[in-house]
Amino acid sequence: MINLFTTSKRGQFCSLWISFIFIALMFLSCSEEVMEPVALDRDNPYDLQTPTGFPKITFDVTGNPITVNGVALGKKLFYEGRLSRNNTISCGFCHIQEFAFTHHGHPVSHGIDDRLGIRNSPPIQNMAFLKNYTWDGVSHHLDERSLVPITTDFEMDSSLPEAIGKLNADAKYKKMFGAAFGDENITGDRILKALSQFMATMVSANSKYDLYKKGQAVLTGDETQGMALFQNKCASCHSGELFTDETYRNTGMYYNAQFDDRGRYRVTLDWDDNMKFRVPSLRNIEYTAPYMHDGRFYTLDAVLNFYSDNVEDQPNLDPLLKKNGHIGIPMTGNDKQYIIAFLKTLSDKSFITDSKFSE
Numbered sequence: 001m002i003n004l005f006t007t008s009k010r011g012q013f014c015s016l017w018i019s020f021i022f023i024a025l026m027f028l029s030c031s032e033e034v035m036e037p038v039a040l041d042r043d044n045p046y047d048l049q050t051p052t053g054f055p056k057i058t059f060d061v062t063g064n065p066i067t068v069n070g071v072a073l074g075k076k077l078f079y080e081g082r083l084s085r086n087n088t089i090s091c092g093f094c095h096i097q098e099f100a101f102t103h104h105g106h107p108v109s110h111g112i113d114d115r116l117g118i119r120n121s122p123p124i125q126n127m128a129f130l131k132n133y134t135w136d137g138v139s140h141h142l143d144e145r146s147l148v149p150i151t152t153d154f155e156m157d158s159s160l161p162e163a164i165g166k167l168n169a170d171a172k173y174k175k176m177f178g179a180a181f182g183d184e185n186i187t188g189d190r191i192l193k194a195l196s197q198f199m200a201t202m203v204s205a206n207s208k209y210d211l212y213k214k215g216q217a218v219l220t221g222d223e224t225q226g227m228a229l230f231q232n233k234c235a236s237c238h239s240g241e242l243f244t245d246e247t248y249r250n251t252g253m254y255y256n257a258q259f260d261d262r263g264r265y266r267v268t269l270d271w272d273d274n275m276k277f278r279v280p281s282l283r284n285i286e287y288t289a290p291y292m293h294d295g296r297f298y299t300l301d302a303v304l305n306f307y308s309d310n311v312e313d314q315p316n317l318d319p320l321l322k323k324n325g326h327i328g329i330p331m332t333g334n335d336k337q338y339i340i341a342f343l344k345t346l347s348d349k350s351f352i353t354d355s356k357f358s359e
Helices: 002-035 068-078 147-151 160-168 171-181 188-200 208-213 221-233 300-310 333-346 349-353
Strands: 248-250 276-278
Touching: 068 171, 068 188, 147 160, 160 171, 160 188, 171 188, 208 333, 221 333, 300 333
Parallel strands: none
Antiparallel strands: 248 276
């Protein structure tokens, strides 16, 4: 009787123990599932804020809402070599973060098979607030901008169908497209939209100048003098908090036959636009050498020397460079150094080191 009772109890105990283990395993299994990365809803918005003094966002958030998953996908695509024909060139190849997303040291872009482009790679910053893009303004919509480098023969030399085929073979990309757009269908339109969502988040507004405007930093004497000179001699074109009025101007640069680039004329075929190029932003200018549309100048000193002494009197030279019988911008050697001191206050170190933009 006792043995039977003991055996029964042992059986019940074993059954209870097995049940306990089973339940524990189920709990652990569920816990592991919870710990797995869960895709956020595609409508979860990315918090893109407008810095103080900046113009309103021009990015088409209605046609392409910026979402957390869309930005994550765009970032991965930005550094994806498979968007190029031979899988070696990505957007990040020519737009390097530590140089404010320019191709530092190269006068013009270097693409697939080390082919040369015709223009200096512009920085990628504050694009959500700009009205147009590129040196000649051929692009007015950020969602379409990446199509040019992907398909141009001296850049990535690929096509959207080719890129789609490569990405479709990657299960991780399918999941990311599903998380960003609601289903795993990979299309050219979605590739371009994801890339532009990521680029729209590249906001630079934390320089010493920005801190000074907020009363959180003090400019040196040289920087203060430079700011006054800048406002008098440069701010007519490099205006506002973006430091560009987004116009196209002939600034008296000689025609470079090597690249055969006549700027805005390539878009409009209006000879009055010959050698007119977009006024670039000067934010992070310290990091983005070489300068001008073809990278002809390697230092800020060389740029200012050009404007003071070497501007060509061309038929459609910008009127601002033809004042009082003087061609160019009158500046002394000290003026130039003061202006450069001020320009360096536009450097945003947090922007070029921010991990959310890094590969």
